[in-house]
Amino acid sequence: MSRAEALAALKASYAELPAGLKITARLFEPADAPGVARLFYQVYGEGYPVDDPYVPELYIEANRTGRIRALVAAAPDGSIVGQAAFFQSSPPNKRCYEFGQLLVDKAYRGSFAAMRLYQFALKNMFGQLPGVDAEFGEAVCHHVTTQKMSLLGGYPECGLEVGLMPKAAYAGEGATGRVSCLLQVRVVVPGNGPLFVPACWRGQVEAILPAWPLERDVHASGPETAPPMDLRTELEAQHFAFAGVTRLNIAMPGADFAARIKAELAQAKELGHALVEVFLNLGSPWAGRAAEDLRQAGFFFGGFAPLWFGDTAPGPDALLAQRFLTQEVLADILTVRESGAAVAALVLADMERAGREFGSPVAVLAGPPVKAAQTLGDQPG
Amino acid sequence: MSIDLEELRRLLVAAGVRPEVAEKIDPAVPLLKQGLDSVDFPSFCAVVEERAGVPLDEETALTLRTLNDFVAYLAGRA
Numbered sequence: 042m043s044r045a046e047a048l049a050a051l052k053a054s055y056a057e058l059p060a061g062l063k064i065t066a067r068l069f070e071p072a073d074a075p076g077v078a079r080l081f082y083q084v085y086g087e088g089y090p091v092d093d094p095y096v097p098e099l100y101i102e103a104n105r106t107g108r109i110r111a112l113v114a115a116a117p118d119g120s121i122v123g124q125a126a127f128f129q130s131s132p133p134n135k136r137c138y139e140f141g142q143l144l145v146d147k148a149y150r151g152s153f154a155a156m157r158l159y160q161f162a163l164k165n166m167f168g169q170l171p172g173v174d175a176e177f178g179e180a181v182c183h184h185v186t187t188q189k190m191s192l193l194g195g196y197p198e199c200g201l202e203v204g205l206m207p208k209a210a211y212a213g214e215g216a217t218g219r220v221s222c223l224l225q226v227r228v229v230v231p232g233n234g235p236l237f238v239p240a241c242w243r244g245q246v247e248a249i250l251p252a253w254p255l256e257r258d259v260h261a262s263g264p265e266t267a268p269p270m271d272l273r274t275e276l277e278a279q280h281f282a283f284a285g286v287t288r289l290n291i292a293m294p295g296a297d298f299a300a301r302i303k304a305e306l307a308q309a310k311e312l313g314h315a316l317v318e319v320f321l322n323l324g325s326p327w328a329g330r331a332a333e334d335l336r337q338a339g340f341f342f343g344g345f346a347p348l349w350f351g352d353t354a355p356g357p358d359a360l361l362a363q364r365f366l367t368q369e370v371l372a373d374i375l376t377v378r379e380s381g382a383a384v385a386a387l388v389l390a391d392m393e394r395a396g397r398e399f400g401s402p403v404a405v406l407a408g409p410p411v412k413a414a415q416t417l418g419d420q421p422g
Numbered sequence: 423m424s425i426d427l428e429e430l431r432r433l434l435v436a437a438g439v440r441p442e443v444a445e446k447i448d449p450a451v452p453l454l455k456q457g458l459d460s461v462d463f464p465s466f467c468a469v470v471e472e473r474a475g476v477p478l479d480e481e482t483a484l485t486l487r488t489l490n491d492f493v494a495y496l497a498g499r500a
Contacts, residue, residue, distance in 0.1 A: 063479065153480050156464035189461040193438045 076121025200344015262329030324357025
């Protein structure tokens with residue numbers, strides 16, 4: 042069945058679920074696929090950019106092969122009220138899974154469905170899935186609900202993807218500008234490879250590293266160590282038109298790195314994108330040179346992503362660098378914990394630095410500065 | 423199973439509520455007025471459900487507003 046056929050069938054058969062069904066969270070089963078398709082159709086209409094959830098046989102196959110590992114909130118009659126998933130996404134390390142795609146039927150938004158999914162994942166999935174080196178989430182920062190859930194799952198904060206999502210994606214939630222996402226990574230299999238820490242962002246990397254007990258063979262990596270002249274850059278580009286984001290995975294920076302980045306920036310600009318993200322392999326001895334090239338090109342530090350790379354073994358890790366192509370306005374950046382606020386602050390400080398030093402466009406907060414969400418514990422007395 | 427206030431405070435922390443918040447919770451005042459939100463409360467209910475071995479559906483959970491309500495409910499199910 043094609044996407045178009047699946048969408049036509051969904052449109053013809055669509056029905057709302059009755060409210061008040063008793064819900065149980067459990068692993069996805071093939072019989073759930075039509076219910077998952079209905080849920081995606083209800084939440085995203087025909088606009089979800091990936092075919093799998095709409096086409097039951099594709100979703101079943103993706104779960105069978107382990108590309109997606111979904112869980113569902115189901116009623117006794119088999120109705121699917123919610124779903125979430127671990128899935129292979131941007132990282133070149135296919136054992137580094139993203140956790141997300143949390144959808145809840147509109148009639149159950151005020152229910153415990155989302156938390157039942159999280160509790161199930163907490164008990165049965167987080168850190169326990171076979172063949173998984175790391176799990177990560179990108180939690181929106183204009184509210185703290187997703188972050189709280191990620192923290193329950195043991196995902197420490199390690200980066201801020203400044204203005205990753207367009208305002209329009211969260212218009213219904215009152216976002217006042219582009220929405221930033223906190224990068225949170227849970228390390229499952231730490232690995233033990235080399236880590237070349239770029240001199241220009243050493244302080245930021247060292248501030249985040251203690252979030253996990255990583256055993257790394259750490260090397261300082263300065264701009265003076267250039268790659269061999271005949272070494273070509275290994276670069277994979279992903280273009281997210283809806284978000285206006287270009288994401289680059291640099292598996293190996295070569296002698297042509299600065300020129301390749303310049304070309305990618307030009308292409309992103311041509312595409313009308315707002316933001317370019319670079320994930321740089323810190324297992325490369327030339328990471329320091331490449332980071333300096335990025336800095337000179339107006340990039341700023343975005344985060345440290347353990348185990349982002351890796352073909353046959355866990356790791357290496359990645360450094361996230363970012364650059365805006367146009368001046369942007371940001372929605373509020375709220376974090377649950379002071380540790381999240383600290384990560385956000387060091388990223389935003391470096392963005393300001395890039396603006397001052399290289400005239401790079403910067404994003405401006407529409408509201409107050411970054412602050413950990415206030416709770417009773419923060420109140421005096 | 424009977425669960426006392428101190429155990430409920432420990433379960434609040436297990437549900438993701440910060441210890442300093444859990445410690446200050448007044449057992450007679452609704453949890454949602456003391457810093458718990460739409461993530462904390464269902465998470466707490468799920469942890470209580472597991473610890474007590476008592477199913478806690480949403481309809482029931484929403485009638486339990488304070489820690490004292492939880493103590494009384496769980497004592498009644500003992």
